[in-house]
Amino acid sequence: MTDRERTGTTTANTREWRDEEGWGVVDSPDTPGGCWVxxxxxxxxxxxxxxxxxxxxxxxxxxxxxxxxxxxxRVIP
Structure with missing residues (x-):
């Protein structure tokens, strides 16, 4: 695993969700700039x-x- 290849677990809040496309973005301090879902x-x-x-x-x-x-x-509501 390189420095850029990292994993983690945290809590986040949903910033946006695109129902018609089936994806969105969640925000947490551990994923600055957003995490694609x-x-x-x-x-x-x-x-x-x-x-x-x-x-x-x-x-x-x-x-x-x-x-x-x-x-x-993995995302658990």
Whole structure:
């Protein structure tokens, strides 16, 4: 693992969610600039989506995706 390839677990708040595209961004002190989230990484039954302002438990990794330094690997609402 290089210095840029890191992982962690933290709590975060949902900044935005794009229902029609199935992804969004969550913010935490451990993921400055935001953490990219895909619906497939949300750990919940049924339709998987987040709501802006919603608190989540976040497992993340870097490097990120789509312009974000961090990418979620598991999100628990």
């Amino acid at each position: 895909h619906f497939s990484h949300i750990d919940m039954p049924g339709y998987r989506a987040l709501t802006p302002g919603q608190a989540v438990r976040l497992d993340w990794e870097s490097p990120g995706q789509d312009g974000y330094d961090y990418r979620a690997v």
